[in-house]
Amino acid sequence: MPRSSSTLTPDDRLGTAQPAGGGPGDVSRRGTSSAGRSRPTPGATLGLGIATIYLSLLVLIPLAAVLWRSAEGGPGDFWQAMTTPEALSSLKLTVGAAVIVALINLVMGTLIAWVLVRDNFPGKAVVDMLIDLPFALPTIVAGLVLLALYGPGSPLHVNIAYARVGVVVALLFVTLPFVVRTVQPVLLELDKSMEEAATSLGASSAATFRRIILPNLLPAMLSGTALAFARAMSEFGATVLISGNIPFQTQVSSVHIFGQIESDNVHGAAVVSAVLLVIALVVLVSLDVLQRWGARRG
Amino acid sequence: MASSVASSTLTKHAIRWAALTYLLFLLVLPLGVIVWRTFESGLGPVITSLISFEALHAFQVTAIVAVLSVIANTVFGVGAAVLLVRHSFPGKRLLNALIDLPLAVSPVVVGLALILVYGTFAPAGGWLTDHGIEIIFSTPGMVMATIFVSLPLVVRAVAPVLEEIGIEQEQAAWTLGARSFVTFRRITLPAIRWALAYGIVLALARSLGEYGAVAVVSGRLVGQTQTLTLLVEERFQNFDPITAYSASFVLALVAVIILLTIKLLRPKGDVS
Numbered sequence: 001m002p003r004s005s006s007t008l009t010p011d012d013r014l015g016t017a018q019p020a021g022g023g024p025g026d027v028s029r030r031g032t033s034s035a036g037r038s039r040p041t042p043g044a045t046l047g048l049g050i051a052t053i054y055l056s057l058l059v060l061i062p063l064a065a066v067l068w069r070s071a072e073g074g075p076g077d078f079w080q081a082m083t084t085p086e087a088l089s090s091l092k093l094t095v096g097a098a099v100i101v102a103l104i105n106l107v108m109g110t111l112i113a114w115v116l117v118r119d120n121f122p123g124k125a126v127v128d129m130l131i132d133l134p135f136a137l138p139t140i141v142a143g144l145v146l147l148a149l150y151g152p153g154s155p156l157h158v159n160i161a162y163a164r165v166g167v168v169v170a171l172l173f174v175t176l177p178f179v180v181r182t183v184q185p186v187l188l189e190l191d192k193s194m195e196e197a198a199t200s201l202g203a204s205s206a207a208t209f210r211r212i213i214l215p216n217l218l219p220a221m222l223s224g225t226a227l228a229f230a231r232a233m234s235e236f237g238a239t240v241l242i243s244g245n246i247p248f249q250t251q252v253s254s255v256h257i258f259g260q261i262e263s264d265n266v267h268g269a270a271v272v273s274a275v276l277l278v279i280a281l282v283v284l285v286s287l288d289v290l291q292r293w294g295a296r297r298g
Numbered sequence: 299m300a301s302s303v304a305s306s307t308l309t310k311h312a313i314r315w316a317a318l319t320y321l322l323f324l325l326v327l328p329l330g331v332i333v334w335r336t337f338e339s340g341l342g343p344v345i346t347s348l349i350s351f352e353a354l355h356a357f358q359v360t361a362i363v364a365v366l367s368v369i370a371n372t373v374f375g376v377g378a379a380v381l382l383v384r385h386s387f388p389g390k391r392l393l394n395a396l397i398d399l400p401l402a403v404s405p406v407v408v409g410l411a412l413i414l415v416y417g418t419f420a421p422a423g424g425w426l427t428d429h430g431i432e433i434i435f436s437t438p439g440m441v442m443a444t445i446f447v448s449l450p451l452v453v454r455a456v457a458p459v460l461e462e463i464g465i466e467q468e469q470a471a472w473t474l475g476a477r478s479f480v481t482f483r484r485i486t487l488p489a490i491r492w493a494l495a496y497g498i499v500l501a502l503a504r505s506l507g508e509y510g511a512v513a514v515v516s517g518r519l520v521g522q523t524q525t526l527t528l529l530v531e532e533r534f535q536n537f538d539p540i541t542a543y544s545a546s547f548v549l550a551l552v553a554v555i556i557l558l559t560i561k562l563l564r565p566k567g568d569v570s
Contacts (some may be wrong), residue, residue, distance in 0.1 A: 013513055043478055044385040046396055055396055062411030063403070108320050115317040119310065127318070129561050130325050134334055135500070136505030136553035136560070140527045147525050154509075155331070162569060173324055194334040205306055234404030236510035237527070254404045254510065261410055261514060261563065270414070272406040280402035284395065286439040 006225035068273035081271040086275030089248045098232035101171040105228040110221055117187040134174050139237030140171050147242045170238040175228035182224035191204025217293055219294030230283040328430025335548040347541040355521055356529040364505040367444035371501045383460040394554045400449045408446045409514020435517035443511035448504035455497030456490050496563040503556045
């Protein structure tokens with residue numbers, strides 16, 4: 001969820017009330033907070049222990065097993081498995097499609113957020129509600145209906161099934177809310193007096209947008225885009241039907257991995273998974289950096 | 299001046315129609331197509347397909363997996379949110395980052411990861427199998443996969459509200475002698491209830507709709523480990539579109555109900 005991307009930076013009130021509360025975004029106070037760090041209560045220590053074991057069993061050990069399995073034959077082996085023609089073409093398609101999808105989302109998501117905040121028209125509340133549909137609708141259902149709408153026998157006479165553009169459309173569907181839902185709250189809180197000042201000083205609306213609004217929205221736009229990119233990279237359910245799963249043409253990496261698991265090539269699956277994991281990590285880290293940047297500006 | 303007003307109205311309309319057209323083709327028409335395709339040949343076949351053994355069993359499996367994973371995510375989510383917001387400990391940033399990790403991992407990779415540890419041929423999975431516990435190709439694995447993919451949702455819904463309410467009231471309860479559990483139940487829980495409900499609904503939506511991770515760990519055994527989403531795919535591939543669309547319609551209906559609930563529960567003042 002886009003909303004979930006907000007960091008857990010404690011506000012100042014909390015920071016002063018709780019001297020030990022060096023939060024995730026709290027770089028500047030680190031020096032003082034470590035000096036006054038109180039010992040965690042026994043209850044918190046127990047909770048932390050349980051949470052660590054839980055996360056380890058569920059997330060950390062399994063993901064580490066994927067990395068371990070991918071690396072067990074050494075770097076040469078890893079490289080060879082990653083560059084098999086099928087794996088490589090799926091990775092290229094996945095990254096390429098995710099970049100296109102992220103860019104379209106950057107533009108359209110911002111545009112939709114703008115319309116939802118600054119414009120007024122009948123039915124706006126319904127449109128606003130519908131934005132979250134891709135989060136609520138199961139991805140396989142999304143894939144099925146997109147195939148029905150834009151596939152063979154399409155009521156619109158558009159057939160993009162079993163082609164790369166079909167993959168992009170499916171990814172656009174599942175990633176739609178990310179940019180909208182990260183930009184919308186920022187746009188709502190944006191102080192209109194800055195824009196009014198710019199306009200009264202003679203700035204054109206394009207100049208006001210470029211010089212006043214865009215710089216304020218940019219951190220949110222970029223973090224929404226990064227989330228959309230990460231999601232597009234990892235999507236499986238929505239693409240599996242509409243892509244037709246044609247190797248070298250429409251097979252994205254997650255579908256490729258699925259095929260490798262089914263045909264018992266666990267090492268090959270683990271290698272491509274490891275590549276996806278590393279890209280996901282890079283995106284998460286850049287998101288974190290972006291959010292700090294946004295927090296510093298805001 | 300007049301022309302600039304006219305041009306700005308024109309821009310406004312152009313932006314509005316661009317956004318709405320995009321949404322029409324990407325969201326509204328697909329939603330309409332489900333209804334159209336499902337009821338194309340009347341209500342009878344839809345009902346027949348939904349009360350078939352396979353479909354009813356899929357409903358049951360989906361419900362069990364979703365309920366168990368939502369319970370686990372709720373307990374973990376509230377606990378982790380309290381830890382992250384109210385406590386300080388070494389490795390806090392790492393924990394914070396780890397909780398978001400599942401959002402960026404492909405569901406298929408989640409499935410593979412669980413198989414590599416808990417599958418019959420893995421050390422841990424083999425040991426468990428020897429002791430009569432089967433995880434992969436069975437309900438526990440499907441629940442684990444579902445928990446994994448919906449892990450951050452409750453934490454991320456609750457944590458901001460916990461921060462916002464501050465600790466004054468909790469401290470007051472403390473100084474008046476309330477124990478931490480009582481403080482949590484009487485002060486903290488009521489304050490976060492809407493955010494918690496919101497997180498639970500999001501987690502439920504994700505759990506009901508999970509496909510990729512469950513497809514890998516369930517072994518897709520028809521009539522055994524088949525969830526509704528797996529049923530949709532399997533029936534569609536086996537040239538039984540009526541069942542595929544009927545199950546999709548039910549899932550879409552649930553999705554719309556969830557959307558309405560989200561709308562009601564969305565933290566006030568967050569988004570118009």
